Amino acid sequence: MKTDYKFWYITRDDNGFIIKAGIRYYEGDITTENEKDLRTLENRLVTRYRRLAKLRTEIYTTAELGQIKDDDELRVFINGELKKDKTRTPVNEQKETSLSVLRNLTIK
Amino acid sequence: MATTTVYPDPSVESTSVDGIAGKDGATSSWTDLRGAVGDVGTDNGASLQVFAIATTTTDVWSRLYRNAVLFDTSGIDDGDTVSAATLSIYPTAKDASTITVTLNVSASNPDVNTVIDADDYTTSKWGSVKFATGVTVADISTGAYHVFTLNASGIAAVDVTGISKFGIRYEEDIDGNTGPAWASGGEPAVTFSSADTANTTQDPKLVVTHAVASATFVPTMQIIM
Numbered sequence: 185m186k187t188d189y190k191f192w193y194i195t196r197d198d199n200g201f202i203i204k205a206g207i208r209y210y211e212g213d214i215t216t217e218n219e220k221d222l223r224t225l226e227n228r229l230v231t232r233y234r235r236l237a238k239l240r241t242e243i244y245t246t247a248e249l250g251q252i253k254d255d256d257e258l259r260v261f262i263n264g265e266l267k268k269d270k271t272r273t274p275v276n277e278q279k280e281t282s283l284s285v286l287r288n289l290t291i292k
Numbered sequence: 293m294a295t296t297t298v299y300p301d302p303s304v305e306s307t308s309v310d311g312i313a314g315k316d317g318a319t320s321s322w323t324d325l326r327g328a329v330g331d332v333g334t335d336n337g338a339s340l341q342v343f344a345i346a347t348t349t350t351d352v353w354s355r356l357y358r359n360a361v362l363f364d365t366s367g368i369d370d371g372d373t374v375s376a377a378t379l380s381i382y383p384t385a386k387d388a389s390t391i392t393v394t395l396n397v398s399a400s401n402p403d404v405n406t407v408i409d410a411d412d413y414t415t416s417k418w419g420s421v422k423f424a425t426g427v428t429v430a431d432i433s434t435g436a437y438h439v440f441t442l443n444a445s446g447i448a449a450v451d452v453t454g455i456s457k458f459g460i461r462y463e464e465d466i467d468g469n470t471g472p473a474w475a476s477g478g479e480p481a482v483t484f485s486s487a488d489t490a491n492t493t494q495d496p497k498l499v500v501t502h503a504v505a506s507a508t509f510v511p512t513m514q515i516i517m
Contacts, residue, residue, distance in 0.1 A: 191492050193367040195296040203294070206367050208306060220334065222341045222357075222483070225316060232338065233490055238304050243367075259492065277491035 186233065187211050187272035189262055191255075192241065200253050205244045207262055210235040211272055233275055256287050293375065298363040298456070298498045301406070302487040303336035307364040308455055310486050310496055311335030311408025314343070314357035322464070322471025325353045330413020332357065338489045339384065340496075342395055342460060346478040353471070358418060359460040360400040360408050363498045368452040376501040377447050379424070379458055380437040381484040382494040386429055391478035394426035397440050398466045399449055400459035418459050419466070421445050426463045429480050437497075450500055458498070460484075 192206035212235040218227040242265075249261060260283045266274040267281065280286040300310040314332035318325050345355035361379070368374075379397050399419030402412040423446030432438055442449075450456045462480075464472045472480075485494035 188490075189492075190302055190487065191297070191299045191495070192301070192364065193296050193298040195294055195367065197294055204367070208301065210302075210304070219337060222312070222334075222337070222339065222343070223479075223481070225332070234336075235302055235304055235488075238306055241306070255492070275490065 185211050185272045186213055186275050187239070187266055187269050188233070188235070188275040188278050189266060194255070194258065201246070202249055202252050202258060203246055205249065205258055206241065207244065208241050209239040210237065211239055212236045256283060260286055293501050293503050296365070296368050296500045296502065298365050298367070298500065299495045300361055300363055300487040305335070305406035307405065308362040309335050309406045309408055310340060310359070310361045312340055312357050312359055313408055313410060313412040314355065315413055316355045318354050319347065319352055321351060322353055323468070325356050326465060326468055327415055330410040333409035333412060335408040336488055338486055339483050340460065340486045341481055341483045342462060343479070343481040344391070344393065344462060344472070346391060346474050346476065348476045351474045353474070356465060358413060358465065360402050360412060361458050361460055361496045362400070362402070362405055363456045363458070365450055365452055365456045365498070365500065366454055368500060368502055369504065370453050371505050372452050372502040373505045374447055374450045374452065374500055374502045377442040377450050378439050378499045379442060379446070380439045380497050380499070381460060382437050383432055383434045383482050383484045385483040386432060386434055387479055387481045388430040389478040389480035390475040391472050391480045392428060392430070393472045393480045394428050394463040395432060395482055396426035396461065396463045396466055397423040397442065397446060398459040398461055399423070400457045402457070405455050418461065420468060422463060422466055423449065423458070429482055432482060450498070452502065456498060
């Protein structure tokens with residue numbers, strides 16, 4: 185089984201520092217299922233990661249995050265949290281825990 | 293001033309959702325297409341789409357998609373005042389077609405905050421006020437966020453105690469006064485990433501600028517004898 189997270193919300197103070205971040209964690213898997221093509225409305229098989237269940241919601245503050253400003257710094261922190269789950273594997277997009285590497289991967 | 297960036301829930305939803313409600317297979321005027329009973333609904337695909345199809349018969353239309361994008365903004369402190377907001381989508385593909393239409397933001401009000409289905413196409417569940425300056429399909433760029441700066445009506449739709457409900461639609465659907473100029477077989481469309489897309493870099497997002505409401509200062513005078 186795989187795991188991933190999604191941002192719920194990120195609050196920044198006057199200076200742009202992240203002071204609160206709501207994160208939802210999920211488990212899921214890469215599956216092949218019929219999906220309706222939005223244009224043709226015909227079913228087609230699509231293989232992709234699908235979330236099967238929400239695991240938990242965490243609200244992080246500066247106590248856990250420290251002084252960080254941008255989304256990539258937050259991603260690195262949460263990718264590290266994902267890694268702590270020994271029963272599931274993080275999705276490929278959320279495995280990186282090096283900020284410099286992640287910044288090169290992130291679509292701007 | 294603090295800013296809070298909020299994202300819709302992917303499937304499996306907790307408190308919010310994004311999805312498409314649409315009508316397909318119609319053979320009707322633009323007005324009747326808008327007022328039809330919906331038969332397309334999805335909230336777990338990796339993409340959302342604003343879409344209209346003109347048939348080859350003059351002024352006859354067959355399809356219209358509306359997109360509901362809901363944000364759980366309850367993470368903002370109750371009582372904070374909202375001074376500005378933007379809503380951003382990440383277009384991945386478009387068909388400018390031969391029909392000129394303009395993308396904009398409105399209110400939405402689906403039956404359930406965590407599900408979008410065909411029943412949500414009903415016109416009464418969508419606002420008729422434009423919340424931003426629109427962008428034509430021809431002018432919108434793919435591969436980067438498009439930012440709609442919300443006007444006063446859009447800012448007023450931000451609910452810091454609950455769910456803020458928006459729609460991504462064609463202006464010609466929002467105001468409903470006149471449809472777009474028909475052109476045979478035109479299929480204007482904008483596809484953008486949903487919350488169900490992989491990772492966290494392309495989801496729809498609402499950025500809210502807010503501050504603690506200032507307390508009213510009432511000076512008092514005491515005479516001590």
